[in-house]
Amino acid sequence: MGFEIKRFQGDVDEELICPICSGVLEDPLQAPACEHAFCRACITEWISRQPTCPVDRQAVTASQLRPVPRILRNLLSRLCTSCDNAPHGCNAVLKLDSLASHLVECEYNPKRPMPCEAGCGLVIPKDELAEHNCVRELRALIATHQGKLNDYEQELAEQRLVINEHKRELALLKEFMRAMRLSNPSMRALADQMEREEVVRWANSLARARVTRWGGMISTPDDVLQMMIKRSLSESGCPPHIIDDLMENCHERRWPPGLSSLETRQNNRRLYEKYVCKRVPGKQAVLVLHCDNTHVDEHMMVEPGLVMIFAHGIE
Amino acid sequence: MxxxxxxxxxxxxxxxxxxxxxxxxxxxxxxxxxxxxxxxxxxxxxxxxxxxxxxxxxxxxxxxxxxxxxxxxxxxxxxxxxxxxxxxxxxxxxxxxxxxxxxxxxxxxxxxxxxxxxAAEPNDPQDAVVAKQYREDIQLFNLTARHWTNAYAGGPTVIWEFNQKVQVLQDMGVDEDQARVALSTFDWGLERATEHLFS
CATH class of the missing domain: 3.10.110.10 (Ubiquitin Conjugating Enzyme)
Structure with a gap:
């Protein structure tokens, strides 16, 4: 939309007026055949409604619009105009082509950004500086942030629901795969592979643990203790297909020959100090998983691994 | 705005x-x-x-x-x-x-x-009744238009015959504008206009 004609010094030639907005042409474009010129904003708006020249109704599309000839641009750039901020006291008279650069730095621009000097650190349009109240502005800022925070929290809760839903679906899928495996041998190999990989992934997600006092081992844990360990395993993401087997292996009656009695344990101390142990999160217990301990002798290991519960001494 | x-x-x-x-x-x-x-x-x-x-x-x-x-x-x-x-x-x-x-x-x-x-465009009419009269009896159309110009737009030409017919209907209690529309529509046939107004 063009410049207000009253801002210009002297008469402006009719040829420099946009027939749509009746202002002085701003960023003009012309129609290809009839060469009628219009402000870019005006002709774009018009063509979006009707693909014709607004003066003579010849067909024109947006892509056919052309820049105006240099002579017209030069005539426009030589026009002398007052500043946009003349109502705010700017007395500058400028050539049209230098208006844009002047506006950027015009001191009379009521919207010029100014830093607040009272200390809140906000940058405020000049004309709002007098009304500016640091506390109010900052409170408003906090309120908007609080609003965003609430939105994010809500989104988080929704995402949690979605994730739980996915987990449930994944469990069903695994169930389905187990059923498939039972009915199809090649599926079984594939599923075994996937399950092994799942165990490895879980094992890698657990922290290494160090047993400082092997003597603190509880080789015959009671049911309550076993339940606690089992829950902890489950929460750490233990693949469900091994959790029961693992828990079975927390009692010395299921341990491998090299560990099965106090006496053999004392004899084999040198061997089980080589175990790669993983921490059962939050518990005085370690996991000795088969996949982590391929280096130890077979009479010291069982599938899928051992659970060793201690009274103390786990780091 | x-x-x-x-x-x-x-x-x-x-x-x-x-x-x-x-x-x-x-x-x-x-x-x-x-x-x-x-x-x-x-x-x-x-x-x-x-x-x-x-x-x-x-x-x-x-x-x-x-x-x-x-x-x-x-x-x-x-x-x-x-x-x-x-x-x-x-x-x-x-x-x-x-x-x-x-x-x-x-x-x-x-x-x-x-x-x-x-320069009227009777083939692209806004008012079908007027356009029909224009096409079928241009002289009557011209008289009617002139009469309306006199009655509403301060035109100088008084057409006594039309004024009298309007007056007849007004004496029967018909609104002046309605009377003029009815008479104009029925080519100033007083009987048909009356019939139309009272049917």
């Missing part, structure tokens, strides 16, 4: 005021309110037409989206013309509809409406 519309209307208003048509008294334009959204136009009936000597008032409403959309214009003075509704004053003129162009102004539009009075 959108800035661009107000700016255009102000400029066009000045353009009309400075024009030779205003100087010659054939068109006029007045503001109705301060917001430049409503104006009142006035056109003189063109010479050598049944509208000669009459003055026709036009209601002009400027939409927010002017000049991207045309102004809404209708006759406030009743007129007998194929392209103007004899009931509402609505005008059938292409430039006020799909042939509107943003470079048209109030002045050019008023002149176009004036030109429409000189």
């Amino acid at each position: 959108a800035n661009i519309a107000a700016k255009r209307i102000k400029r066009e208003f000045k353009e009309v005021m400075k024009s030779e048509e205003v100087a010659g008294g054939t068109i006029k334009l007045e503001l109705v309110n301060d917001s430049w959204t409503e104006l009142q136009g006035e056109i003189a009936g063109p010479p050598d037409t049944p509208y000669e000597g009459g003055t026709f008032l036009l209601e002009i409403k400027v939409p927010e989206t002017y000049p991207f959309n045309p102004p809404k214009i209708r006759f406030m003075t009743k007129i007998w013309h194929p392209n103007v509704s004899s009931v509402t004053g609505a005008i059938c003129l292409d430039i006020l509809k799909d042939q509107w162009a943003a470079a048209l102004t109030l002045r050019t539009v008023l002149l176009s409406i004036q030109a429409l009075l000189s």
